[in-house]
Amino acid sequence: MTRLLLLGAGRSASSLIQYLLRYLAAEDWHLTIADVNPAPLQPILAPYGERAQAVAFEIGQQERLHELVAAHDVVISMLPALFHPLVAKACLQHQRHLATASYATEEIRAFEAEARAAGLTFLMECGLDPGLDHMSALPVIEEIRAQGGRLTSFKSYCGGLMAPDSEGDNPWRYKFTWNPRNVVVAGQGTARYIEGGRPRFIPYQHLFRRVERLAVPGYGEFEGYANRDSLGYRPLYGLDGIPTMLRGTLRRPGYCAGWAALVALGLTDDSYRLGNAAGLTWAELIESFLPSAAPGEPLAGRVAAYLRLDPTGEEMQRLNWLGLFTTEPVGLPDATPAQLLERLLTARWQLQPQDHDMIVMQHLFEYLPADGGAVQRRTSSLVVIGDDAVHTAMAKTVGLPLGMAVRRLARGEVAHRGVVVPVHADVYAPILQELAQEYGIEFVESEHALA
């Protein structure tokens, strides 16, 4: 018997839980799910009798965390990444393995030596991004290398979007399948990448204006903006000398230009409070970001002029669709602009029960073949559509790789110790195989010579 502890059962955990339950009996697992709100889990776990239980747990409860960790063999955490150092510490103290879908941050890597010495595996970055990105890029990199090819460019994009049937009349073609706050403050700071051997920097104000167009056969066009740090991935992938490397986030065409307008207005700023009343209207809020004007000048026209946008263009249509120029109250007193924008978008971009989300990931490799021929471009693309508003594509692509990693860890099939990310073929190959065979989650590749 292996005792599994899952900390946190939020939105993204549904498919992970389903996966763990699927193998509960076959793997002789006992599963405890510890969440701030365990009640909704009871009916799901009831059919599994003593093998599965849901218990109440709040993140602040340090003693309870230690009790729970001590009473299990493998700890899976879906808590916010912020709390993982605390969880890792408890795992170290009670000598338990850990698996998460979060980044192996500096704080987590600080446990490397101790975890390794204790024979523990802290398996990080086993979700979608980070997770499936590594697992799917590395076999291609390995294959090109094995054939004597030399990689000159690697760009990798991922996005959590809506399936075409669920975009509706929303001109942003976007709804929240993830933490809305993270979407609102996405990209703040300066993005850095490397192109043609030269470092490049994109200040936040330009980020959503400097997008690359991509196409995924059968799913149409997308645009990608650069993630904050594309350079840290070079050593991880053994690509230290690669001239071009960029990681980015995918949106549907036009989203980024619209978002750039929200950024330029100042609506994504989370650094100060407005001192506003909850009854302030959206039009009044928008007005407070503009220079004064002659009385009676329409607000939307002032915004277009201020941002140098076509008054009837797509950007203004998107802003208008959000209701920025209406008398709707902002609804929160003394908030930051980002908090008010998040509140508005949460209403506008809410996933409906019948909606299907869509995960898109695309890797673009360029390499010089060993035979000295023309530069080859290989494209590797994944599209996953959600089943419904619970088993979203997001929940599946985050939860299934993590569940599969846990299954191998629990079986003793992961030999690596210390802080581990899935860049090893013995870790990722069986997961890729299971995703393809059992769930149809599979990358489609194409290759052609560049002119």
Add this chain to the structure above:
Amino acid sequence: MTRLLLLGAGRSASSLIQYLLRYLAAEDWHLTIADVNPAPLQPILAPYGERAQAVAFEIGQQERLHELVAAHDVVISMLPALFHPLVAKACLQHQRHLATASYATEEIRAFEAEARAAGLTFLMECGLDPGLDHMSALPVIEEIRAQGGRLTSFKSYCGGLMAPDSEGDNPWRYKFTWNPRNVVVAGQGTARYIEGGRPRFIPYQHLFRRVERLAVPGYGEFEGYANRDSLGYRPLYGLDGIPTMLRGTLRRPGYCAGWAALVALGLTDDSYRLGNAAGLTWAELIESFLPSAAPGEPLAGRVAAYLRLDPTGEEMQRLNWLGLFTTEPVGLPDATPAQLLERLLTARWQLQPQDHDMIVMQHLFEYLPADGGAVQRRTSSLVVIGDDAVHTAMAKTVGLPLGMAVRRLARGEVAHRGVVVPVHADVYAPILQELAQEYGIEFVESEHALA
């Protein structure tokens, strides 16, 4: 005998020291100047014999600070504002009065009750801005109020610039007379002010594009951008209900549009390190902020296109004059963009020994007169020209009001206790009078009815 301690004898302290020395014998003062580099002060103080001494003191020396404070009656601090809470604490412990030209921050105001109970005066904001701004605005506000007028708008601008004879061929018409770093990071965050009863916010990216034109008779045109917080001054001036209030910084016309281009490029960002070599050229640095382009495309043209500027316009001329498109090395390894810009500007905008700087302050009041007549605009302007590169207008306007405040404090003529700023007529009136009579530092007023 009164024992005065001056902490810090940097660039802005020259006129303060001259003032204190002028009254040394007449006021029966003993003056100790404590600075990290006391040697250059020795020849200046030598003629004053035992009455004046310069001693070595570094900011980190806590014990030494306490010794010095304990051995004097009034402490004057020209240290960076950051250290004033430490200085205030020492003053409290040893029961000494304090005078500075820095803001009465929350941290300093926290000493209010204790200082008051101990019968001490912590006289803050006695320089130029803050300082002379309060001292000069308040008599006008009081006068309008005494006549039954109702203030509807108060805008106040101040800038440390170059006298017309010293601008040379520098198209920015600006040189550093103050901490260069503060100029480079000026305005970061979001500026807030109130206009027509409505709060207004200006995100940093727009700040230098939203300027107001002003004229000072005899000195030509200026432009002003909004300071970070104009609202905190309302209670200080008894103007809580005023519909329009803005404080701003003055530059010569065109400076702000050029600076906005530096901001848009990302060169004022101090939040991350570039990982660059010291030998990186300015052209390479600028290139790293641009999207890639066809080989051979001229850099300046790419920048103009990227920032949507006229390639031969004034903004591009200003950028070009700075040498942004040259092979000059940036000169500092692994620096922030702001550090590199500061280094470049320090070379380009260096005050020459024969240069004269110029302080400009202008208050713009609008009020409804008691008789119900047309709205009146009163303009109150000050221009001070520096004597030379030591007794700059900056040093005079910061140091003389502070010296005069200290003289009154040492004489026991300041009755206010606790944390005090010069908004009281009994504090500011004698200072304004002395500035005008002894130094010709005087505001010129004009008034007319608005159409």
